[in-house]
Amino acid sequence: MTLEFPELLRLIDERSAEFRRTVASAPSLEVPVPTCPGWTLFDLAQHVGLGRRKAAAIVAAGPADAPPDPSAWDDGAGAPREREALLAWLSESIDRLASTLREAGPDRGCWTWWGDSQSPQTAGGVARHQVQEVAVHTYDAQLTVGAPRPLPDEVALDGVEEFLSTCCSTDVPWPHEPADVDYHATEGRSWRLRLSGDGARVDRLVSPAAGADAAVWGSAHDLVLLLYGRMSLDAAKLEGDRRILERLIAWDPSA
Structure with missing residues (x-):
């Protein structure tokens, strides 16, 4: 069975919390990520935060023929490099996505890059994909610190x-x-x-x-x-x- 919308929101929160715990445990934010060549753990964390902010902006914009302007999710400042500030920024990024998805509900339409696929162009479709985005990047982070774990079944x-x-x-x-x-x-x-x-x-x-x-x-x-x-x-x-x-x-x- 396909996961229901509340389960998707729960899993986004759970995987995001695990990602933040992994970043918090790392000996350095400058360690390279084996599965993302050229990226450090900081780069991965910044990608995770900006990606969730972008998804939130897309859902908030509603039905559209194109994504919103990047200024809707990226102020150009990037993620803070100090660890505690970075963790707080990641929390705010995920909270922004979660609250936007809850407000929209699963059936609200929005732009997606998978227009001709079998996945719906809805907030529910975005939530389902976001679970996987965060879960795979959590695995990337765990591998980086030498503690990879299987994705939950x-x-x-x-x-x-x-x-x-x-x-x-x-x-x-x-x-x-x-x-x-x-x-x-x-x-x-x-x-x-x-x-x-x-x-x-x-x-x-x-x-x-x-x-x-x-x-x-x-x-x-x-x-x-x-x-x-x-x-x-x-x-x-x-x-x-x-x-x-x-x-x-x-x-x-x-x-």
């Missing part, structure tokens, strides 16, 4: 479907031979991504089924890390034609 299971629905599904034609790619979580949930000249669409499978041209197996946590580029194909359990998966990773429908 409810986050990871929804994360696979959310990524496929938001980041993979599109009306842009797949530029290769049609193919079906299956993703199987060891927790007992499976999805099929259908790639064709009509674009890409994902369906949840009742159970693992035959007929896919390529398939990936793993825990929901591992599947999310793979989809977000935090794990390589070499570390995943694959079946079928690996080249399809390589092409899918390289595909940019917006190009």
